[in-house]
Amino acid sequence: MAVNLLLGLQWGDEGKGKIVDVLTKDYNIIARFQGGPNAGHTLEFDGIKHVLHTIPSGIFHDKAINLVGNGVVIDPVIFKKELDNLNKFNLDYKSKLLISRKAHLILPTHRILDAASEASKGKAKIGSTLKGIGPTYMDKTGRNGIRVGDLELNDWKERYRALANKHEAMIDFYDSKIEYDLVELENEFFEAVKVLKTLTFIDSEEYLHQAQKEGKTILAEGAQGSLLDIDFGTYPFVTSSNTTAAGACTGLGIAPNKIKDVFGIFKAYTTRVGSGPFPTELFDQDGETMAQVGHEFGATTGRPRRCGWLDLVALKYAVHVNGVTKLMMMKGDVLSGFKTLKICTAYKYQGKTITHLPYNIEPENVTPVYTEMKGWSEDLTGMTDPSQLPKELNEYISFLEKELETPITIVSVGPDRTQTIHR
Numbered sequence: 570m571a572v573n574l575l576l577g578l579q580w581g582d583e584g585k586g587k588i589v590d591v592l593t594k595d596y597n598i599i600a601r602f603q604g605g606p607n608a609g610h611t612l613e614f615d616g617i618k619h620v621l622h623t624i625p626s627g628i629f630h631d632k633a634i635n636l637v638g639n640g641v642v643i644d645p646v647i648f649k650k651e652l653d654n655l656n657k658f659n660l661d662y663k664s665k666l667l668i669s670r671k672a673h674l675i676l677p678t679h680r681i682l683d684a685a686s687e688a689s690k691g692k693a694k695i696g697s698t699l700k701g702i703g704p705t706y707m708d709k710t711g712r713n714g715i716r717v718g719d720l721e722l723n724d725w726k727e728r729y730r731a732l733a734n735k736h737e738a739m740i741d742f743y744d745s746k747i748e749y750d751l752v753e754l755e756n757e758f759f760e761a762v763k764v765l766k767t768l769t770f771i772d773s774e775e776y777l778h779q780a781q782k783e784g785k786t787i788l789a790e791g792a793q794g795s796l797l798d799i800d801f802g803t804y805p806f807v808t809s810s811n812t813t814a815a816g817a818c819t820g821l822g823i824a825p826n827k828i829k830d831v832f833g834i835f836k837a838y839t840t841r842v843g844s845g846p847f848p849t850e851l852f853d854q855d856g857e858t859m860a861q862v863g864h865e866f867g868a869t870t871g872r873p874r875r876c877g878w879l880d881l882v883a884l885k886y887a888v889h890v891n892g893v894t895k896l897m898m899m900k901g902d903v904l905s906g907f908k909t910l911k912i913c914t915a916y917k918y919q920g921k922t923i924t925h926l927p928y929n930i931e932p933e934n935v936t937p938v939y940t941e942m943k944g945w946s947e948d949l950t951g952m953t954d955p956s957q958l959p960k961e962l963n964e965y966i967s968f969l970e971k972e973l974e975t976p977i978t979i980v981s982v983g984p985d986r987t988q989t990i991h992r
């Protein structure tokens with residue numbers, strides 16, 4: 570009877586989708602707890618790459634139930650596209666995909682508002698994925714939102730109309746000159762809602778409560794990363810939900826004392842997509858190599874990801890905020906061939922050397938202090954057992970475990986399901 574959490578410790582894209590897929594065989598239920606189609610979770614097996622945005626990453630397994638929790642925001646249009654993709658693989662998802670009635674819906678006008686808001690910010694834009702995430706969570710906390718459960722009520726289209734009209738006035742307010750054809754967008758939206766309604770809507774908190782009583786195992790899947798958390802991330806360059814461990818409690822209705830392990834995933838280096846501070850960002854050949862070897866392009870938007878050395882100050886902060894019990898290090902294979910590896914262990918900040926994440930990590934405020942380690946040259950991608958890992962990689966891992974006071978239990982050496990070393 571355990572609920573475990575899996576979440577990203579950096580700025581997203583750590584490899585959550587891959588690891589959820591790897592771990593699913595040990596769980597009865599995989600439950601997404603926040604975010605929406607701003608996420609792009611990639612998994613690979615049998616030579617095929619799948620990208621999921623809203624659907625939990627356990628969907629390709631036969632038995633596990635996949636639940637979209639109340640903390641998630643759903644765009645029916647993107648959800649339908651995800652289902653269409655599953656259909657291509659003849660996947661029978663109907664019996665194993667459940668949706669919380671309390672999850673909020675992303676309307677076409679939320680997406681336009683997102684674009685208008687970003688356009689109005691000019692250089693200060695967040696670099697949002699333009700999926701309507703911010704405006705939808707604003708309507709949620711503003712108590713205006715439309716939820717999945719509302720689709721079962723007769724008057725939902727009137728409520729939709731009232732909210733969309735309000736959004737149109739807000740879009741005009743931005744004076745952003747964004748062109749859109751709302752009739753076309755709405756046709757697509759209503760068609761997609763019809764498809765969404767063919768799935769099973771549930772009172773998910775009650776479902777999960779019963780599941781726990783029956784001794785079922787639950788893995789909560791996070792989206793984005795801890796440094797994108799609305800409270801603890803690099804505000805305002807963050808997403809609009811709590812991506813940290815507490816978000817799993819509010820996003821699923823799971824009590825804090827029911828959570829056992831918190832799996833924290835990080836890349837052996839750091840990436841970030843979108844705007845905002847990134848102290849260890851590289852603008853040289855090393856960063857270029859990470860981007861190329863690691864294929865660092867966003868799974869949702871295709872934008873190039875910014876790359877840099879591992880930032881242990883930020884990682885430690887994420888381990889603390891989440892109460893991580895087990896770490897999983899991804900993309901170690903990408904660092905093969907670097908003669909020297911750098912790890913940021915402190916910041917120079919206002920004339921002092923500090924080892925905690927300060928309020929403001931803009932480049933003019935912090936300069937990273939690096940520890941250097943010897944790199945390894947071996948190709949890791951065919952390795953399957955910890956005994957095969959090069960000595961220098963083991964030293965890299967031991968250094969991190971000591972600094973983070975947490976064991977690294979998985980070392981991932983490639984995108985495929987099988988390229989996963991358990992320690």
Ligand code: GDP
Nearest residue numbers: 582583584585586609610611900981982983984
């Ligand atoms: P998520 O959002 O956390 O699920 O991560 P993404 O799917 O957005 O980005 C991770 C990318 O790295 C995907 O393209 C994965 O296929 C890939 N990937 C995951 N683990 C590894 C690994 O250990 N090595 C390499 N080379 N690629 C990996």
Ligand code: IMO
Nearest residue numbers: 581582607608609696697698792793808842843
């Ligand atoms: P996964 O789950 C990486 C970033 C965006 C932008 C900021 C706000 O795949 O790790 P939003 O659309 O949420 O308003 O954008 O957050 N962002 C992500 N970056 N991975 C993600 O998800 C992200 N989801 C949002 O690039 O900087």
Ligand code: MG
Nearest residue numbers: 582609610868
């Ligand atoms: Mg991603």
